[in-house]
Amino acid sequence: MLEMVKSGGWLMVPLLLASVLALAIILERAWTLRSRRVAPPDLLADVWTQLQAGELKGEALRNLQAGSPLGALLAAGLVNARHGREMTKEAIENAATPVVHELERYLSLLGTIALISPLLGLLGTVVGIIDAFLVVTAGGIGDPTALAGGISKALVTTASGIAVAIPAMIMHRYYLRHIQTLTVSMEQQAVKLVDMLHGDREVDVREVDA
Template sequence: MFEVIAAGGWLMLPIILCSVAVLAISAERYWSLNPGKIAPRHLLAQVWGWIKNNELNAERLKELKQSSPLGEILSAGLSNSRYGREIMKDSIEEAANKVIHDLERFIGVLGTIAAVTPLLGLLGTVFGMIEVFNAIMIKGSGNAGVLAGGISQALITTAAGLCVAIPAMILHRYFQRHIDTLVVTMEEEAIKLVDALHSDRRVDVKTKR
Protein backbone atom coordinates (compact mmCIF):
# COMPACT_ATOMS: atom_id res chain seq x y z
CA MET A 1 0.00 0.00 0.00
CA PHE A 2 2.75 2.43 0.95
CA GLU A 3 4.63 1.50 -2.19
CA VAL A 4 1.61 2.41 -4.29
CA ILE A 5 1.22 5.74 -2.51
CA ALA A 6 4.91 6.50 -2.94
CA ALA A 7 4.71 5.59 -6.62
CA GLY A 8 1.96 8.17 -7.07
CA GLY A 9 4.32 11.00 -6.25
CA TRP A 10 3.93 14.05 -4.04
CA LEU A 11 0.40 14.78 -5.30
CA MET A 12 -0.80 11.77 -3.33
CA LEU A 13 -0.33 13.79 -0.13
CA PRO A 14 -3.07 16.39 -0.82
CA ILE A 15 -5.34 13.63 -2.14
CA ILE A 16 -4.87 11.65 1.08
CA LEU A 17 -5.52 14.78 3.16
CA CYS A 18 -8.73 15.33 1.19
CA SER A 19 -9.84 11.75 1.92
CA VAL A 20 -9.24 12.28 5.65
CA ALA A 21 -11.25 15.52 5.50
CA VAL A 22 -14.14 13.73 3.77
CA LEU A 23 -14.26 11.06 6.48
CA ALA A 24 -14.05 13.60 9.32
CA ILE A 25 -16.70 15.92 7.89
CA SER A 26 -19.07 13.07 7.06
CA ALA A 27 -18.84 11.61 10.56
CA GLU A 28 -19.35 15.03 12.19
CA ARG A 29 -22.31 16.01 9.99
CA TYR A 30 -23.97 12.61 10.34
CA TRP A 31 -23.85 13.00 14.10
CA SER A 32 -24.88 16.66 14.12
CA LEU A 33 -27.73 16.39 11.61
CA ASN A 34 -29.73 13.90 13.66
CA PRO A 35 -33.41 14.83 13.06
CA GLY A 36 -34.23 14.17 16.71
CA LYS A 37 -31.66 16.76 17.75
CA ILE A 38 -32.48 19.32 15.06
CA ALA A 39 -36.28 19.22 15.16
CA PRO A 40 -37.58 17.26 18.18
CA ARG A 41 -40.84 15.56 17.33
CA HIS A 42 -43.04 16.88 20.13
CA LEU A 43 -41.40 20.27 20.72
CA LEU A 44 -44.19 22.33 19.16
CA ALA A 45 -46.84 20.53 21.22
CA GLN A 46 -44.81 21.25 24.34
CA VAL A 47 -44.56 24.93 23.46
CA TRP A 48 -48.27 25.14 22.77
CA GLY A 49 -48.92 23.60 26.17
CA TRP A 50 -46.83 26.34 27.78
CA ILE A 51 -48.83 28.99 25.92
CA LYS A 52 -52.23 27.56 26.87
CA ASN A 53 -51.20 27.20 30.53
CA ASN A 54 -49.67 30.71 30.65
CA GLU A 55 -46.28 29.19 31.48
CA LEU A 56 -44.38 30.91 28.68
CA ASN A 57 -41.88 33.34 30.20
CA ALA A 58 -38.32 34.54 29.64
CA GLU A 59 -36.86 31.47 31.31
CA ARG A 60 -38.94 29.15 29.13
CA LEU A 61 -37.92 31.05 26.00
CA LYS A 62 -34.26 30.78 26.94
CA GLU A 63 -34.66 27.06 27.56
CA LEU A 64 -36.46 26.68 24.23
CA LYS A 65 -33.77 28.60 22.32
CA GLN A 66 -30.99 26.43 23.72
CA SER A 67 -32.81 23.13 23.26
CA SER A 68 -32.44 22.69 19.48
CA PRO A 69 -32.28 24.55 16.16
CA LEU A 70 -36.07 24.27 15.86
CA GLY A 71 -36.37 25.65 19.39
CA GLU A 72 -34.17 28.59 18.38
CA ILE A 73 -36.53 29.38 15.48
CA LEU A 74 -39.68 29.05 17.56
CA SER A 75 -38.28 31.16 20.40
CA ALA A 76 -37.41 33.94 17.94
CA GLY A 77 -40.99 33.97 16.69
CA LEU A 78 -42.53 33.83 20.16
CA SER A 79 -40.32 36.68 21.40
CA ASN A 80 -41.90 38.95 18.76
CA SER A 81 -45.37 37.43 18.51
CA ARG A 82 -47.00 40.40 20.26
CA TYR A 83 -46.00 42.69 17.40
CA GLY A 84 -48.20 40.92 14.88
CA ARG A 85 -48.05 38.16 12.32
CA GLU A 86 -45.63 39.80 9.87
CA ILE A 87 -43.07 40.78 12.50
CA MET A 88 -43.25 37.29 13.95
CA LYS A 89 -42.67 35.76 10.50
CA ASP A 90 -39.72 38.08 9.86
CA SER A 91 -38.16 37.07 13.17
CA ILE A 92 -38.60 33.40 12.33
CA GLU A 93 -37.01 33.89 8.89
CA GLU A 94 -33.99 35.66 10.40
CA ALA A 95 -33.49 32.89 12.95
CA ALA A 96 -34.02 30.24 10.25
CA ASN A 97 -31.31 31.78 8.06
CA LYS A 98 -28.82 31.47 10.90
CA VAL A 99 -29.90 27.90 11.65
CA ILE A 100 -29.62 26.87 7.99
CA HIS A 101 -26.15 28.40 7.82
CA ASP A 102 -25.11 26.31 10.83
CA LEU A 103 -26.64 23.16 9.35
CA GLU A 104 -24.67 23.65 6.13
CA ARG A 105 -21.36 23.93 7.97
CA PHE A 106 -18.59 22.03 6.13
CA ILE A 107 -21.01 20.86 3.40
CA GLY A 108 -19.41 23.26 0.94
CA VAL A 109 -16.03 21.74 1.74
CA LEU A 110 -17.30 18.34 0.61
CA GLY A 111 -18.40 19.84 -2.68
CA THR A 112 -15.05 21.54 -3.12
CA ILE A 113 -13.16 18.31 -2.44
CA ALA A 114 -15.38 16.48 -4.92
CA ALA A 115 -14.46 19.05 -7.57
CA VAL A 116 -10.76 19.45 -6.74
CA THR A 117 -9.54 15.88 -6.22
CA PRO A 118 -10.13 14.76 -9.85
CA LEU A 119 -8.12 17.80 -10.92
CA LEU A 120 -5.30 16.78 -8.58
CA GLY A 121 -5.41 13.32 -10.15
CA LEU A 122 -5.33 14.88 -13.60
CA LEU A 123 -2.37 17.02 -12.58
CA GLY A 124 -0.60 13.87 -11.42
CA THR A 125 -1.36 12.32 -14.80
CA VAL A 126 0.20 15.32 -16.57
CA PHE A 127 3.33 15.13 -14.41
CA GLY A 128 3.59 11.40 -15.03
CA MET A 129 3.36 11.84 -18.80
CA ILE A 130 5.94 14.64 -18.66
CA GLU A 131 8.31 12.19 -16.97
CA VAL A 132 7.61 9.65 -19.69
CA PHE A 133 8.40 12.07 -22.51
CA ASN A 134 11.49 13.38 -20.73
CA ALA A 135 12.72 9.80 -20.36
CA ILE A 136 12.10 9.17 -24.05
CA MET A 137 14.03 12.32 -24.98
CA ILE A 138 16.99 11.49 -22.74
CA LYS A 139 17.24 7.70 -22.87
CA GLY A 140 15.12 6.78 -25.83
CA SER A 141 12.12 4.50 -25.85
CA GLY A 142 14.07 1.38 -24.94
CA ASN A 143 14.12 1.95 -21.16
CA ALA A 144 10.88 0.25 -20.18
CA GLY A 145 11.41 0.77 -16.42
CA VAL A 146 11.52 4.54 -16.65
CA LEU A 147 8.52 4.63 -18.96
CA ALA A 148 6.53 2.34 -16.68
CA GLY A 149 7.31 4.53 -13.66
CA GLY A 150 5.91 7.64 -15.30
CA ILE A 151 2.82 5.86 -16.57
CA SER A 152 2.31 4.26 -13.16
CA GLN A 153 2.39 7.67 -11.46
CA ALA A 154 -0.14 8.98 -13.95
CA LEU A 155 -2.59 6.12 -13.38
CA ILE A 156 -2.21 5.99 -9.58
CA THR A 157 -2.92 9.69 -9.01
CA THR A 158 -5.88 9.62 -11.40
CA ALA A 159 -7.40 6.59 -9.68
CA ALA A 160 -6.76 8.05 -6.21
CA GLY A 161 -8.38 11.36 -7.12
CA LEU A 162 -11.49 9.63 -8.44
CA CYS A 163 -11.67 7.31 -5.41
CA VAL A 164 -11.91 10.39 -3.17
CA ALA A 165 -14.07 12.53 -5.45
CA ILE A 166 -16.85 10.02 -6.05
CA PRO A 167 -17.71 9.36 -2.37
CA ALA A 168 -17.31 13.09 -1.62
CA MET A 169 -19.85 13.97 -4.31
CA ILE A 170 -22.30 11.32 -3.10
CA LEU A 171 -22.00 12.47 0.51
CA HIS A 172 -22.35 16.13 -0.50
CA ARG A 173 -25.61 15.40 -2.31
CA TYR A 174 -26.86 13.21 0.53
CA PHE A 175 -26.23 15.80 3.25
CA GLN A 176 -27.62 18.62 1.11
CA ARG A 177 -30.83 16.68 0.57
CA HIS A 178 -30.97 15.77 4.26
CA ILE A 179 -30.63 19.44 5.24
CA ASP A 180 -33.38 20.42 2.78
CA THR A 181 -35.70 17.89 4.43
CA LEU A 182 -34.90 19.23 7.90
CA VAL A 183 -35.49 22.81 6.75
CA VAL A 184 -38.90 21.92 5.31
CA THR A 185 -39.84 20.21 8.58
CA MET A 186 -38.83 23.24 10.65
CA GLU A 187 -40.69 25.57 8.29
CA GLU A 188 -43.86 23.52 8.70
CA GLU A 189 -43.59 23.63 12.49
CA ALA A 190 -42.97 27.39 12.49
CA ILE A 191 -45.94 28.01 10.19
CA LYS A 192 -48.17 25.99 12.51
CA LEU A 193 -47.13 28.18 15.42
CA VAL A 194 -47.72 31.43 13.49
CA ASP A 195 -51.14 30.26 12.33
CA ALA A 196 -52.09 29.14 15.82
CA LEU A 197 -51.28 32.55 17.28
CA HIS A 198 -52.30 34.88 14.45
CA SER A 199 -55.00 33.19 12.42
CA ASP A 200 -58.68 32.39 12.70
CA ARG A 201 -57.96 29.07 11.07
CA ARG A 202 -57.86 26.20 13.52
CA VAL A 203 -54.47 24.58 13.70
CA ASP A 204 -53.68 21.34 15.46
CA VAL A 205 -50.14 21.79 16.70
CA LYS A 206 -50.09 18.25 18.02
CA THR A 207 -50.30 16.75 14.56
CA LYS A 208 -47.41 14.37 13.98
CA ARG A 209 -45.17 14.82 10.97
Protein backbone atom coordinates in the same frame (compact mmCIF):
# COMPACT_ATOMS: atom_id res chain seq x y z
CA MET B 1 -1.35 0.24 -0.16
CA LEU B 2 1.69 2.14 1.07
CA GLU B 3 3.60 1.22 -2.06
CA MET B 4 0.72 2.45 -4.19
CA VAL B 5 0.71 5.76 -2.35
CA LYS B 6 4.46 6.12 -2.81
CA SER B 7 4.18 5.35 -6.52
CA GLY B 8 1.76 8.25 -6.93
CA GLY B 9 4.42 10.79 -6.02
CA TRP B 10 4.11 14.05 -4.13
CA LEU B 11 0.61 14.78 -5.46
CA MET B 12 -0.69 11.96 -3.28
CA VAL B 13 -0.08 14.18 -0.25
CA PRO B 14 -2.80 16.75 -1.06
CA LEU B 15 -5.08 13.95 -2.22
CA LEU B 16 -4.67 12.12 1.08
CA LEU B 17 -5.28 15.34 2.99
CA ALA B 18 -8.39 15.98 0.89
CA SER B 19 -9.70 12.48 1.59
CA VAL B 20 -9.19 12.84 5.35
CA LEU B 21 -10.86 16.26 5.37
CA ALA B 22 -13.79 15.03 3.28
CA LEU B 23 -14.31 12.05 5.60
CA ALA B 24 -14.20 14.31 8.66
CA ILE B 25 -16.82 16.66 7.17
CA ILE B 26 -19.07 13.77 6.13
CA LEU B 27 -19.00 12.25 9.62
CA GLU B 28 -19.45 15.60 11.37
CA ARG B 29 -22.44 16.54 9.21
CA ALA B 30 -23.96 13.08 9.63
CA TRP B 31 -23.97 13.67 13.39
CA THR B 32 -25.05 17.31 13.26
CA LEU B 33 -27.81 16.94 10.68
CA ARG B 34 -29.72 14.16 12.39
CA SER B 35 -33.41 14.87 11.93
CA ARG B 36 -34.27 14.37 15.60
CA ARG B 37 -31.57 16.84 16.59
CA VAL B 38 -32.47 19.53 14.04
CA ALA B 39 -36.27 19.26 14.26
CA PRO B 40 -37.37 17.12 17.23
CA PRO B 41 -40.76 15.64 16.27
CA ASP B 42 -42.46 16.38 19.60
CA LEU B 43 -41.02 19.84 20.13
CA LEU B 44 -43.99 21.89 18.94
CA ALA B 45 -46.41 19.92 21.11
CA ASP B 46 -44.13 20.37 24.13
CA VAL B 47 -43.81 24.10 23.42
CA TRP B 48 -47.56 24.53 23.17
CA THR B 49 -48.15 22.60 26.39
CA GLN B 50 -45.60 24.73 28.25
CA LEU B 51 -47.04 27.90 26.74
CA GLN B 52 -50.54 27.03 27.85
CA ALA B 53 -49.25 26.30 31.34
CA GLY B 54 -47.40 29.64 31.46
CA GLU B 55 -44.04 27.92 31.90
CA LEU B 56 -42.33 29.14 28.72
CA LYS B 57 -40.58 32.24 30.05
CA GLY B 58 -37.06 33.42 30.76
CA GLU B 59 -34.71 30.47 31.14
CA ALA B 60 -37.12 28.01 29.53
CA LEU B 61 -37.35 30.21 26.44
CA ARG B 62 -33.56 30.52 26.25
CA ASN B 63 -33.21 26.76 26.56
CA LEU B 64 -35.71 26.32 23.75
CA GLN B 65 -33.72 28.69 21.56
CA ALA B 66 -30.42 26.93 22.23
CA GLY B 67 -31.77 23.39 22.16
CA SER B 68 -32.22 22.86 18.43
CA PRO B 69 -32.50 24.76 15.13
CA LEU B 70 -36.28 24.30 15.19
CA GLY B 71 -36.31 25.57 18.76
CA ALA B 72 -34.51 28.72 17.64
CA LEU B 73 -37.26 29.42 15.09
CA LEU B 74 -40.07 28.74 17.52
CA ALA B 75 -38.43 30.90 20.19
CA ALA B 76 -38.12 33.79 17.73
CA GLY B 77 -41.82 33.51 16.96
CA LEU B 78 -42.82 33.35 20.63
CA VAL B 79 -40.73 36.38 21.58
CA ASN B 80 -42.45 38.48 18.90
CA ALA B 81 -45.93 36.95 19.15
CA ARG B 82 -47.40 40.01 20.88
CA HIS B 83 -46.53 42.21 17.88
CA GLY B 84 -49.00 40.50 15.56
CA ARG B 85 -49.01 37.78 12.94
CA GLU B 86 -46.85 39.50 10.32
CA MET B 87 -44.16 40.51 12.80
CA THR B 88 -44.11 36.97 14.18
CA LYS B 89 -43.61 35.51 10.70
CA GLU B 90 -40.92 38.08 9.91
CA ALA B 91 -39.06 37.26 13.12
CA ILE B 92 -39.12 33.55 12.26
CA GLU B 93 -37.89 34.23 8.73
CA ASN B 94 -35.04 36.38 10.07
CA ALA B 95 -34.09 33.65 12.54
CA ALA B 96 -34.16 31.04 9.77
CA THR B 97 -31.31 32.67 7.83
CA PRO B 98 -28.53 31.97 10.35
CA VAL B 99 -30.09 28.59 11.20
CA VAL B 100 -29.93 27.39 7.58
CA HIS B 101 -26.45 28.89 7.21
CA GLU B 102 -25.29 26.81 10.18
CA LEU B 103 -26.88 23.68 8.75
CA GLU B 104 -24.90 24.22 5.53
CA ARG B 105 -21.63 24.65 7.43
CA TYR B 106 -18.63 22.94 5.75
CA LEU B 107 -20.68 21.88 2.73
CA SER B 108 -19.00 24.44 0.47
CA LEU B 109 -15.65 22.97 1.48
CA LEU B 110 -16.91 19.44 0.80
CA GLY B 111 -18.12 20.54 -2.64
CA THR B 112 -14.75 22.16 -3.34
CA ILE B 113 -12.95 18.93 -2.43
CA ALA B 114 -15.24 17.03 -4.81
CA LEU B 115 -14.33 19.46 -7.59
CA ILE B 116 -10.58 19.78 -7.12
CA SER B 117 -9.74 16.13 -6.37
CA PRO B 118 -10.15 15.00 -10.02
CA LEU B 119 -8.10 18.03 -11.09
CA LEU B 120 -5.30 17.00 -8.74
CA GLY B 121 -5.55 13.50 -10.20
CA LEU B 122 -5.37 14.95 -13.72
CA LEU B 123 -2.34 16.98 -12.73
CA GLY B 124 -0.74 13.78 -11.47
CA THR B 125 -1.51 12.17 -14.81
CA VAL B 126 0.23 14.96 -16.67
CA VAL B 127 3.23 14.87 -14.34
CA GLY B 128 3.49 11.09 -14.69
CA ILE B 129 3.36 11.23 -18.48
CA ILE B 130 5.99 13.97 -18.49
CA ASP B 131 8.23 11.77 -16.31
CA ALA B 132 7.72 8.87 -18.71
CA PHE B 133 8.63 11.01 -21.71
CA LEU B 134 11.71 12.32 -19.93
CA VAL B 135 12.84 8.73 -19.38
CA VAL B 136 12.32 7.93 -23.04
CA THR B 137 14.13 11.12 -24.08
CA ALA B 138 17.09 10.44 -21.81
CA GLY B 139 17.67 6.76 -22.49
CA GLY B 140 15.09 5.41 -24.88
CA ILE B 141 12.87 2.55 -23.82
CA GLY B 142 15.70 0.27 -22.81
CA ASP B 143 14.69 0.52 -19.12
CA PRO B 144 11.03 -0.49 -18.83
CA THR B 145 11.13 -0.12 -15.04
CA ALA B 146 11.98 3.57 -15.22
CA LEU B 147 9.28 4.09 -17.86
CA ALA B 148 6.73 2.25 -15.75
CA GLY B 149 7.35 4.63 -12.83
CA GLY B 150 5.91 7.60 -14.73
CA ILE B 151 2.97 5.59 -16.03
CA SER B 152 2.27 4.25 -12.54
CA LYS B 153 2.28 7.79 -11.13
CA ALA B 154 -0.21 8.88 -13.79
CA LEU B 155 -2.62 6.02 -13.13
CA VAL B 156 -2.44 6.07 -9.34
CA THR B 157 -3.06 9.80 -8.99
CA THR B 158 -5.92 9.71 -11.47
CA ALA B 159 -7.62 6.82 -9.67
CA SER B 160 -7.05 8.46 -6.27
CA GLY B 161 -8.53 11.78 -7.38
CA ILE B 162 -11.65 10.07 -8.68
CA ALA B 163 -11.93 7.89 -5.56
CA VAL B 164 -11.92 11.00 -3.36
CA ALA B 165 -14.28 12.99 -5.58
CA ILE B 166 -17.07 10.43 -5.98
CA PRO B 167 -18.09 9.99 -2.31
CA ALA B 168 -17.49 13.68 -1.61
CA MET B 169 -19.83 14.68 -4.45
CA ILE B 170 -22.47 12.12 -3.48
CA MET B 171 -22.53 13.23 0.15
CA HIS B 172 -22.45 16.92 -0.80
CA ARG B 173 -25.58 16.48 -2.92
CA TYR B 174 -27.22 14.29 -0.29
CA TYR B 175 -26.66 16.79 2.52
CA LEU B 176 -27.96 19.70 0.43
CA ARG B 177 -31.14 17.74 -0.27
CA HIS B 178 -31.41 16.66 3.36
CA ILE B 179 -31.11 20.28 4.52
CA GLN B 180 -33.86 21.31 2.11
CA THR B 181 -36.11 18.62 3.59
CA LEU B 182 -35.31 19.72 7.14
CA THR B 183 -35.92 23.36 6.24
CA VAL B 184 -39.35 22.58 4.80
CA SER B 185 -40.22 20.59 7.93
CA MET B 186 -39.14 23.44 10.22
CA GLU B 187 -41.08 25.97 8.15
CA GLN B 188 -44.22 23.86 8.47
CA GLN B 189 -43.81 23.63 12.24
CA ALA B 190 -43.21 27.37 12.50
CA VAL B 191 -46.31 28.14 10.42
CA LYS B 192 -48.37 25.90 12.71
CA LEU B 193 -47.09 27.84 15.71
CA VAL B 194 -47.98 31.19 14.10
CA ASP B 195 -51.47 29.93 13.27
CA MET B 196 -51.99 28.66 16.82
CA LEU B 197 -50.69 31.85 18.44
CA HIS B 198 -52.98 34.06 16.38
CA GLY B 199 -56.10 31.91 16.46
CA ASP B 200 -56.04 30.74 12.84
CA ARG B 201 -55.85 27.05 13.72
CA GLU B 202 -57.87 24.89 16.05
CA VAL B 203 -55.39 23.34 18.44
CA ASP B 204 -55.38 19.63 19.22
CA VAL B 205 -52.17 18.80 21.08
CA ARG B 206 -52.34 15.24 19.83
CA GLU B 207 -52.06 16.52 16.25
CA VAL B 208 -49.70 19.45 16.75
CA ASP B 209 -46.66 17.60 15.42
CA ALA B 210 -48.50 15.71 12.71
